[in-house]
Amino acid sequence: MPPKNPMLLPQYAQRLPAGPFLWSPLMRCDGPMTPDLPRRTTLLAAAGILLTTAVIAPSAGASETSSDTVRFSSFNASLNRSLEGELVMDLSTVDDPQAANVAEIIQRTRPDVILINEFDFDAEGAALELFQDNYLSVGHNGAPGISYPYSFTAPSNTGVPSGFDLNNDGTVGGPDDALGFGFFPGQFGMAVYSKYPIDRAAIRTFQNFLWKDMPGALLPDDPTTPEPADWYSPAELAVLPLSSKSHWDVPIEIDGDTVHFLGSHPTPPVFDGEEDRNGRRNFDEIGLWADYISPLRGRYIYDDDGGRGGLRPGERFVVAGDQNSDPFDGDSIPGAAQQLLDHPRVNDAMPPDSLGGIQASLRQRGINVEHDGPARFDTADFSDTAPGNLRADYVLPSSTLDIVQSAVFWPTAGSPLFRLTGDGSFPAPSSDHRLIWTDLIL
Ligand SMILES: [Ca+2]
Ligand SMILES: [Ca+2]
Numbered sequence: 001m002p003p004k005n006p007m008l009l010p011q012y013a014q015r016l017p018a019g020p021f022l023w024s025p026l027m028r029c030d031g032p033m034t035p036d037l038p039r040r041t042t043l044l045a046a047a048g049i050l051l052t053t054a055v056i057a058p059s060a061g062a063s064e065t066s067s068d069t070v071r072f073s074s075f076n077a078s079l080n081r082s083l084e085g086e087l088v089m090d091l092s093t094v095d096d097p098q099a100a101n102v103a104e105i106i107q108r109t110r111p112d113v114i115l116i117n118e119f120d121f122d123a124e125g126a127a128l129e130l131f132q133d134n135y136l137s138v139g140h141n142g143a144p145g146i147s148y149p150y151s152f153t154a155p156s157n158t159g160v161p162s163g164f165d166l167n168n169d170g171t172v173g174g175p176d177d178a179l180g181f182g183f184f185p186g187q188f189g190m191a192v193y194s195k196y197p198i199d200r201a202a203i204r205t206f207q208n209f210l211w212k213d214m215p216g217a218l219l220p221d222d223p224t225t226p227e228p229a230d231w232y233s234p235a236e237l238a239v240l241p242l243s244s245k246s247h248w249d250v251p252i253e254i255d256g257d258t259v260h261f262l263g264s265h266p267t268p269p270v271f272d273g274e275e276d277r278n279g280r281r282n283f284d285e286i287g288l289w290a291d292y293i294s295p296l297r298g299r300y301i302y303d304d305d306g307g308r309g310g311l312r313p314g315e316r317f318v319v320a321g322d323q324n325s326d327p328f329d330g331d332s333i334p335g336a337a338q339q340l341l342d343h344p345r346v347n348d349a350m351p352p353d354s355l356g357g358i359q360a361s362l363r364q365r366g367i368n369v370e371h372d373g374p375a376r377f378d379t380a381d382f383s384d385t386a387p388g389n390l391r392a393d394y395v396l397p398s399s400t401l402d403i404v405q406s407a408v409f410w411p412t413a414g415s416p417l418f419r420l421t422g423d424g425s426f427p428a429p430s431s432d433h434r435l436i437w438t439d440l441i442l
């Protein structure tokens with residue numbers, strides 16, 4: 001079977017078993033050890049970690065972090081609603097079943113620092129507060145409540161009218177002409193909760209950085225005209241931000257050390273035409289963080305307060321979020337996720353994984369069985385016609401941070417917690433994405 005993504009093979013030849021393969025539970029136990037998982041002596045041992053901490057543990061205690069590690073997490077929780085104000089209404093009660101399931105997943109995995117994607121933004125921060133008070137603080141089905149003294153949210157480009165016909169369908173208005181896809185301002189926004197203090201004065205946001213100001217930006221081309229890269233007019237490029245939501249650098253203060261928590265949610269690389277305007281934006285949105293963590297390459301970047309440049313050399317960071325790009329499968333531009341995964345300053349030594357993801361792939365079949373990427377690393381349960389289940393969500397620490405363990409919260413079908421994720425059902429009990437976490441030693 002020819003590789004679907006020939007561009008990927010040179011980069012991955014050293015890190016994965018040769019040739020196309022399907023990851024099965026048998027291989028997981030007996031197959032070749034991939035050299036990118038040095039801390040796991042056997043895959044069976046990895047399975048044991050998952051079984052005891054993430055998948056079937058009925059109490060939260062088993063997945064509690066030890067005192068010298070910090071658990072960073074990313075979760076596209078689908079806490080978005082169809083109408084402005086609807087999420088605040090839902091969270092004003094204690095009986096929204098989806099919000100309760102999302103909260104229980106967080107309670108059972110107990111992150112210290114978490115980025116939530118798809119959390120509708122409101123200017124008062126009401127949803128942020130209500131989710132804490134009415135859901136996270138309230139125990140669910142035996143999982144104890146969890147309290148985050150620190151939190152952060154900020155406006156998102158989603159649903160903000162651009163005033164232009166960005167999708168070139170001849171009319172102006174609607175979600176596809178907004179600065180980021182959305183039906184109202186702030187839909188599909190983001191939120192951060194933390195047990196550790198946030199250095200609020202040092203937070204940097206990149207909501208307004210213009211796509212055209214990225215060197216080598218992959219600006220899309222209108223294929224019906226001879227001019228290159230002209231899908232967007234100069235007037236449109238003068239207002240079009242790179243970030244479809246926002247990019248945040250949220251410094252977390254952990255026992256005297258600072259870890260820059262880098263949150264974003266690049267646009268899905270689909271829902272467009274031959275010009276691939278969303279695939280190209282997705283690639284560059286991922287690339288913004290890749291440049292930000294590269295002291296020289298990041299010099300062009302400006303934040304929403306006019307501050308210039310990226311992270312200083314030696315700064316520690318964790319990139320988190322739904323990047324909407326799997327390194328092997330799906331529709332993103334080949335190499336999009338690898339901008340971070342193969343970055344010399346990024347530690348991708350122990351990707352979060354799960355037995356539940358393997359089982360889901362084998363159970364749901366469809367395009368999943370044709371995937372090149374190992375199902376154990378999948379984080380999203382998408383349609384099995386296309387694109388199938390993908391590794392879309394990431395918690396990527398800097399290479400100066402050591403990973404102790406990591407997991408995808410994807411319960412196996414026999415687990416009592418399977419009810420929290422379901423099986424490709426729509427609407428999902430919680431989300432079509434899974435929470436992932438990584439324990440780090442500072
Ligand atoms: Ca339009
Ligand atoms: Ca053209």
Ligand SMILES: [Ca+2]
Binds near residue numbers: 381382383384388424
């Ligand atoms: Ca699926």
Ligand SMILES: [Ca+2]
Binds near residue numbers: 368374389391
């Ligand atoms: Ca997959």
